Amino acid sequence: MKDLGYLIAIVAILIGTFFSIIGIIGLVRLPDVYSRMHATGKVSTFGVVLLTVAAVFATPLAGSKALVLIALLILAGPVVSHAISSASYRLGIPMKSAARDDLAGKRIQPPANQAQPARAEPAE
Template identity: 55%
Template sequence: MTALLQGLAIVAILVGTGFSVVAVAGYIRLPDVYCRLHAAGKVGVFGVTLLLVASVALGAQQPGKAVLLLLFLVLAGPATSHALASAAYRMGLGPRAARRNDLPPPPPR
């Protein structure tokens, strides 16, 4: 059982770290703040979730605590992405290379 949990933890650490690295790569590669938030806010959350799974499997974290942290992460991650995107829009940062833009001009500051 311990070996199984350790195996699960190793897989979760490798995959979770991979997703976190991809989130950073997306932050560098994607063209503007809105596209970058997809990578940082979504792939990043996925990576952290897997690292939390690994910490539970290794016994470093209690399952109840991990579930609550996961819940907070899932609730707060999208809200943070939305807040940053909204702030960028209100600062007048438009999307780059947009095929379509239905967004009205930002309100005067």
């Protein structure tokens, strides 16, 4: 039973490390902020979650901690990448070689408690 746990942990570590490396390669190769957020998002969902899955199986006493950690990571990771890409769009950072942009020309509503316009014009 213990050996089976270790086997699952080793497989999870290998896959998690593999996807973390792919995420970093993507971070270097992809052209702009928005595409790069996909790559870093993959590191946080695949890489880190699989490494914590390995922790669940390899260290039975700390397993419940790792389960809470997985839930928090899956809930908070997408919020971070959404916040960064949304902030980039509001700052007017352009997409490189965009095939399609349905958001172009739509006015983005500033939050109710904010006096200044949320979307600054890109600097000349």
